[in-house]
Amino acid sequence: QVQLVQSGADVRKPGATVKVSCKASGYSFSSYGITWVRQAPGQGLEWMGWINPYNGNTNYPENVQGRITVTADTSSTTAYMELKNLRSDDTAVYYCARGGGGDYLDYWGPGTQVTVSS
């Protein structure tokens, strides 16, 4: 069965960097994209970016471009989302999902709470 297992909750200071992992299993990792979505407390969903693990192609929204890097390691079937220069408004639950790039988001990880606080 398809599973996405994410790394645990993290607390970082403003200006620091966080890296969240998403370990995929139960399917051919290179055959589907991985999409990252975040949700600030009490707010809606925000698309954070996408990667094609087969060729490493990525796409990011302008509001985090330059601060975000999404990577995928096919040998360990793990995707990563790194966000730099953290601000308090980056406090959110970060989700990975299988799909994007033309595929629907059919399986989701449980989410990783990232808190940015001094």
Add this chain to the structure above:
Amino acid sequence: AVQLTQSPSSLSASVGDRVVITCRASQGIRHDLMWFQQKPGRAPNLLIHGATTLQGGVPSRFSGSGSGTDFTLTISSLQSEDFATYFCLQDAFYPYTFGQGTKLEI
């Protein structure tokens, strides 16, 4: 970026009611729309993709319609487990964008 406007933002209903949620796009997005259900503390759950295709395992009381700029999610007969927040997402153009959500309450 494509803006998605959902309405209503919240809705009170009862078990057995028929409910319709709308999602309007700021430009045409063909059929490239998904609907998700989210319960507190949980990841979103895919209900509909391609605007009209029911995801496997989703009850048939859920249905989607529309194309271009206007889309609807219909729940034909509300069950207690359907009280949640619903989001639409367009995947026609980057950046993908979500609607602001519709909270469905008892």
